[in-house]
Amino acid sequence: MNTIKKVKLLEIPKVHDERGILAVVEKDSIPFKIERVYYLYDVPSGSCRGGHAHKEQQSIIIALSGSFEVIVDDGSSKKRVMLNKPNQGLYIPTNIWREIENFSAGAVCLVLASTIYNEDEYIRNYESFLLSKG
Numbered sequence: 001m002n003t004i005k006k007v008k009l010l011e012i013p014k015v016h017d018e019r020g021i022l023a024v025v026e027k028d029s030i031p032f033k034i035e036r037v038y039y040l041y042d043v044p045s046g047s048c049r050g051g052h053a054h055k056e057q058q059s060i061i062i063a064l065s066g067s068f069e070v071i072v073d074d075g076s077s078k079k080r081v082m083l084n085k086p087n088q089g090l091y092i093p094t095n096i097w098r099e100i101e102n103f104s105a106g107a108v109c110l111v112l113a114s115t116i117y118n119e120d121e122y123i124r125n126y127e128s129f130l131l132s133k134g
């Protein structure tokens with residue numbers, strides 16, 4: 001069963017020249033094949049997103065713009081990670097509860113996902129999550 005030790009900040013390779021920065025996510029630089037990309041924007045201040053775990057989906061969360069905090073929780077331990085760099089991605093394996101909060105104005109939260117959307121693989125109830133951890 002996954003623990004928050006497997007949650008990792010990944011450095012996204014970038015190419016920097018006088019015209020700006022180009023960051024690249026390529027298939028060999030991340031631990032899964034991307035099946036879906038989604039993003040959150042226009043998040044009102046004080047909003048909390050997430051509040052679920054996934055039985056099958058692995059994710060990489062990137063603060064494309066602005067900043068926010070991701071709280072990851074394996075049922076025994078929790079940690080809070082501030083994301084505020086577009087060339088950093090937070091890898092979250094399966095079976096980790098996550099919440100995202102403290103969005104700055106204009107923040108854009110990009111999620112690279114290993115599965116297509118399937119509500120059946122979500123765990124949205126925290127008690128059920130803890131039970132699933134045994």
Ligand code: TYD
Binds near residue numbers: 049050051
């Ligand atoms: P939700 O899981 O609550 O978003 P967050 O992870 O930010 O808390 O999803 C909000 C709504 O969007 C919910 O009705 C499910 C739907 N949804 C899709 O239809 N497709 C998707 O790929 C995702 C991630 C969510």
